[in-house]
Amino acid sequence: MHAAGPPAVTPAAGPAAHRPPQRWEFPAIGTVWCIDTAAPLDAAARGAVAALIDAFDRDWSRFRPDSRVTRLAGGGTTGAALPDAVDMLDLFAAASAATDGAVNPLIGDALARRGYDAGYGFVDRGAEPAPAAWRDLLRWDDGILSLCAPATIDVGALGKGRLVDLVLAEVRRRVAGAVTVDASGDIAVTGGAERIALEHPYDPTRAIGVWEVTDAALCASATGRRAWPGADGAGLHHVLDARTGEPVRTIAATWALAADAMTADAVATTLFFEGGPRFAAERGAQWVRMTTDGRVEWSPGSTAELFL
Numbered sequence: 514m515h516a517a518g519p520p521a522v523t524p525a526a527g528p529a530a531h532r533p534p535q536r537w538e539f540p541a542i543g544t545v546w547c548i549d550t551a552a553p554l555d556a557a558a559r560g561a562v563a564a565l566i567d568a569f570d571r572d573w574s575r576f577r578p579d580s581r582v583t584r585l586a587g588g589g590t591t592g593a594a595l596p597d598a599v600d601m602l603d604l605f606a607a608a609s610a611a612t613d614g615a616v617n618p619l620i621g622d623a624l625a626r627r628g629y630d631a632g633y634g635f636v637d638r639g640a641e642p643a644p645a646a647w648r649d650l651l652r653w654d655d656g657i658l659s660l661c662a663p664a665t666i667d668v669g670a671l672g673k674g675r676l677v678d679l680v681l682a683e684v685r686r687r688v689a690g691a692v693t694v695d696a697s698g699d700i701a702v703t704g705g706a707e708r709i710a711l712e713h714p715y716d717p718t719r720a721i722g723v724w725e726v727t728d729a730a731l732c733a734s735a736t737g738r739r740a741w742p743g744a745d746g747a748g749l750h751h752v753l754d755a756r757t758g759e760p761v762r763t764i765a766a767t768w769a770l771a772a773d774a775m776t777a778d779a780v781a782t783t784l785f786f787e788g789g790p791r792f793a794a795e796r797g798a799q800w801v802r803m804t805t806d807g808r809v810e811w812s813p814g815s816t817a818e819l820f821l
Contacts, residue, residue: 534693541566542574542673544697548680551690551704558687565683569597569676573668575621576631582666583631585658586621594656601668601675602653604775608670608783609647611792616782617643617755619651621665627749627758628741635741637749640758669751674732674778677701681774694774701730701774711817714766714803721809722801722819730774734781735766736805752785761785765805768817771798 534549537559548554548562572595574580581591608616620643628635644650644664651666652659658666668675673696681694681701691705700709706727710720714735724731739751752761767789769780780798783789793800793812801811801819809821 542570547695548684549693550684550688552688554688562680562683565679566676569679573672575665575667585660586665587663588660590659591657595658596656597675598653598656598658601671604671604779606648608779608792611788612783612786613788614645614756615754615786616670617647618666618668619643619647619664620753620755621667623753623755623758624667624751627753629739629751637744642758643755670782671775671779673699674774677774699732699774699778702726703728711768711801721803722817724770724817726770729770729772730777731768731770732774732777732781733768736761763805765803767800767802769793769798769800771796
């Protein structure tokens with residue numbers, strides 16, 4: 514069984530469980546990946562996956578000094594098209610509109626000020642809103658990014674989901690049969706089924722439920738995963754409201770099921786804010802979330818099996 518949050522794996526009954534999976538685990542982009550396939554991945558396939566992940570990271574990571582978005586942060590243009598820019602930033606625009614600006618791809622500097630910087634310093638220098646008029650500052654015409662003022666892009670609201678989709682497509686081109694790609698809780702399944710535990714945000718030894726995922730993606734987000742003390746003694750975490758630069762205090766964890774991982778990742782992010790449920794419904798996504806006072810909420814028609 515996979516888990517969303519942290520990974521732990523056993524195939525569910527169904528096509529994916531007809532024979533034991535071949536598992537490849539490896540570190541990349543600061544987390545652990547687990548790819549299960551019906552047939553083993555050869556060296557060429559593994560090399561192609563590693564190259565794909567590195568190329569995405571070189572385009573989009575604000576933690577790398579050589580990335581495209583790092584070089585763009587002072588303003589200007591990327592000069593060449595980024596292949597994922599249109600799909601990701603169009604979805605960002607929809608998420609931003611649904612949440613009244615709480616989701617914003619120019620939140621990188623606000624995250625860095627709170628301590629989640631390129632050096633992982635975790636030193637809080639106070640709240641700073643992201644640029645509210647980000648649509649006027651950032652353009653992505655034909656995938657070529659341009660910024661008319663200094664700002665730092667952070668695609669964490671949906672970027673890992675996008676990368677999971679890309680990896681899944683690459684693996685499917687190279688092996689037949691069932692495939693599961695798990696990037697530490699952002700999970701895509703094709704050709705079979707997986708039962709995925711929904712980890713309790715305050716107790717990693719417990720689950721609040723199980724979701725069976727067939728030919729779909731399940732993504733999770735929790736405020737306890739990347740957390741550190743703030744300057745005022747209160748806890749900080751990586752889910753900031755872009756309008757204020759302050760961390761979300763009402764939602765502890767979210768889970769979203771959608772046809773693809775980028776959509777599921779974006780929905781999981783928007784569920785920390787008002788407008789998230791509507792954003793999910795517009796994209797045919799199911800969801801579950803837990804509030805910081807322990808209440809569990811879920812979408813109409815949710816197929817998650819919850820332990821309430």
